[in-house]
Amino acid sequence: MIRAVLFDLDDTLLSLNLAGFIARYVAGASRLLASAARVSAVSLGVPYARSFLALERAGRTDAVTNEKLFNQTFYEATGIPLSDPVIRDLIDCYEREVVPGFSDGIVRARPQRGNREAVEATWSAGLVCGLATNPTFSLACDRARMGWAGLYEEDFAAISTFSNSTRCKPCARYYQEFADRLGVRVEECLMVGNDATRDFARPDCGLRTAYVGHGRPGRAVWHGTICELAGALPDLVARLNERDARR
Incomplete structure (x- = not known):
């Protein structure tokens, strides 16, 4: 029933355009994190891609949330701890205040x-x-x-x-x-x-x-x-x- x-x-x-949304999200988040960690924003594109792909990897046997796996994968690639309270607050603010404005342009x-x-x-x-x-x-x-x-x-x-x-x-x-x-x-x-x-x-x-x-x-x-x-x-x-x- x-x-x-x-x-x-x-x-x-x-x-x-979901691919456009992801690209715009990653570009903005990378600029924020690059400024905080003093690295190149361009260098964070591949780690972001790897972290998203890790979530959808076939044959996963872990018992952690997708968020935790994402953060672990990103940290291993960049040394940037997304779970750190300061970094987390930065991303939270970005997602609350900036991301809602992404509806136009490439996102359509x-x-x-x-x-x-x-x-x-x-x-x-x-x-x-x-x-x-x-x-x-x-x-x-x-x-x-x-x-x-x-x-x-x-x-x-x-x-x-x-x-x-x-x-x-x-x-x-x-x-x-x-x-x-x-x-x-x-x-x-x-x-x-x-x-x-x-x-x-x-x-x-x-x-x-x-x-x-x-x-x-x-x-x-x-x-x-x-x-x-x-x-x-x-x-x-x-x-x-x-x-x-x-x-």
Whole structure:
């Protein structure tokens, strides 16, 4: 029985150039850290890339949060301790005060048409609504992107961040952790996303996915746009629940 709907953020509820956002974020953060550590900002680009890649490395066996692994990887490459209170305050301020202004230019952020209707349809159907964005950024960065989408923290019962997750999509452990946070089983969740790789759990853990991207993946239980999902959600959930009842 479906009890929760998990929404991806980037290119699902929010249209944006994600690569452009990451590039702009890293450029600004690198300038701040370079000034504090008295190193070249250019020299921090590769360590940032390695740290992001470490989070999504296949075969991870560690039990640490994505934030801790990111910080460890970055420190090993640069000697800069991102967890130091002074450095942390610097980055926190950057993410709160500067990053929200990144929506224009190369980032090209704007709400996906129908995103709020889809979120409201979830709550109206008596389902729990979660924001299951790939947890490679802080809550402050998630808040900035939610704001560009015209959505807010209170629209969701839980939001995945690199501070509360130990894996990234499509790892089944990520989805299981998120379902636990919502108080439901992963097989009681419907994932809504646009990425044919990341928004389908691996290995299969019982998660069903409604696909709002291009193409028609055979694993999807529904295909369409996020705008169409609001109207389709009650029938889709009823169909999935009937299928579960017959098992």
